[in-house]
Amino acid sequence: MPTSSAHKNKTPKMYAWQFKTSTGGLENNLYLPAAGVPKPKITEDQVLVEVYSAALNPADYKVPELGLVARGMIPSPSTPGQDFCGKVCETGRKAASYRVGDMVFGTHGGPFGHGSLGQYIVVSKEMLAPVPTGLKADHMAGVGVAGLTAYQSIQPHVKEGDKVFINGGSGGTGTFGIQIAKALGCHVTTSCSAANMELCKNLGADEVIDYKTMDLVETLKKKGQVFSLVVDNVGMPSNLYGLCHHFVVHHGHYTQVGADIGVASAFQHAGNMFLPGFLGGGRRKYQFLSLKPNHEQLAQIGKWIDEGKVKPVIDSTWEYDDAPRAFERLKTQRAKGKVIVHVKKNIIME
Template identity: 50%
Template sequence: MSRPTMKAWQYDGITGGLEKNLKINDAATQPAIGDDEILVEVHAMALNPVDFKVTESGMPLTALGLKCIPGADFCGRVAKTGQKVDSFQIGEWVFGAKVGAISNGTLGQYVSVSQDMLTSLPNGVEVDDAATVGTVGLAEIQAIKPNVKSGDKVFINGGSGGTGVYGIQIAKALGCHVTTTCSTGNVKLCESLGADEVIDYKTSNIVDTLAAKGPVFQLAVDNVGSPAGLYKQSASYLLPNGKFVQVGATPSLGGLAQITSNLLVPSFLGGGKRSYQILVMKASTDGLKQLGAWLREGKVRAVLDEVFEWEDAPRAFEKLKTGRSKGKLVIHVKQDSGKGAL
């Protein structure tokens, strides 16, 4: 018996960039689910840089003949549940992130996820907004929440991108004082999200500006991977027990070399003198529930740069790769029929 099919954006090569290879498959195989998994009918998904960086880094997925579906973030309805799933009902609205998705992502009509990768959509939260929070929200909450208490000072490098817009708001929701960076045109956006101080990297030297404040920050979250020396000079602005958490990095050999140096070069040989961590994001229902509650309460809001319709998915990837988005890029996933279909 043949498996059900679905519409999905797929790619089987990366020559010229992922966006040049995306094609709609009207008869892609609908994903199967295990006993502890859930099949979600996707109505909206959001893009993240990892959606193309991992693929274009040379991972040989397409060389194996695979037709891959990109994407990790989603919001939609429960279509089917495995035999061991009793916490979700058919038709229930949910949102989350398929953590670790590489080849069977969310840019299709259906996606299969484990129970720890989603949670119920709170009343009053818009589908498009919830679709943006899974990956970046979990990354920032896992980088910030375990390392601070109310009243602490937090530095967030890269406040206007898809990740940083949530980082600012999460730190503020936890009662922290927030300093962030962005370009001149995004200063007001960062201020509107609650940033107490914004460093314009177009007109100021970030490290010098931080060092001038002295060692006052409990936590530094780097969503960018630049400028060079941000970690190695962190003792000038981080408290002795402070921590530097690497969330984003420059996708280049230079960026990899810098992270390797941060990890391996000891302080007496010119390395950093503060605790250094590369964030490895984990699936977390509790984290998603907290993010959903903050969205419902208005303590956190989604920042949508642009919303694309199904047919314009390649254009969304083109914009993502410019690195100039203010907030998140959302794609509506076209459903054939059914209540709430977009």
């Protein structure tokens, strides 16, 4: 019997978490369409990946929860998630360096709305790297945004023997930052709460400051001008950059990574970038990091993980149906490392 035209033209489907609004919290608006969603198509420089594990990042919920601002940035409906580890299913003509069946990790890095909490994800070849043999999908899934951010915030600004201060060492980016700085031969001081001090020490931090019981700026000022780099994953205290000349060398650098999304935060960072020192601004080089696609840097992090120099830190793992609860965990801001969601169903995670 001949196949009907309607059947031949039927769009392939996949399963995916989606949302149409974030009012009341993204986690309260996620749903699984019973009929599935269209399977994405690739262009010549992209790769189609079947997602095994996905990792959540704060931006995955903070951007959708911007309200009216988010409407111009995110389509409706949308699938959240940026980071992943999975298997190559299809490659474009200009992405032939990847082979079907390869295990890869990376981050979507593109427009919000077509994320890693779907069965398949389309990714630029520059935002991927091969998974070293024997490493687990859960461990590699969280490398993308956090690992690449940590690398780009540190590596360009240091040399072996430099002292680095990382504000916020126990979160996703901070845990990678401590280890990457150590892999580059730096002395690392970091801040966290008392509950996370042991974690940061185990990751290699040479000194850990409990920001809840000590005045962070005053503690750093007492050390003198010793740090070549400050990486701020927190955005607080608000005067950290303005007073950093007391503890950062003259040619030093201040890289802003993490911060709240909002008007007050935007004004603070605008002031950091443009307000001159004689008007109360900072006196050291300031950069608000914008993540850039880089296959080679992802591959380097993968190599360090394979060598045992960097160990991905997993806070918790969640099955696919529990994705909303995974977001609830992330939003507590108490996660130590990455929050992972198993996306591929009915397999033993490796």
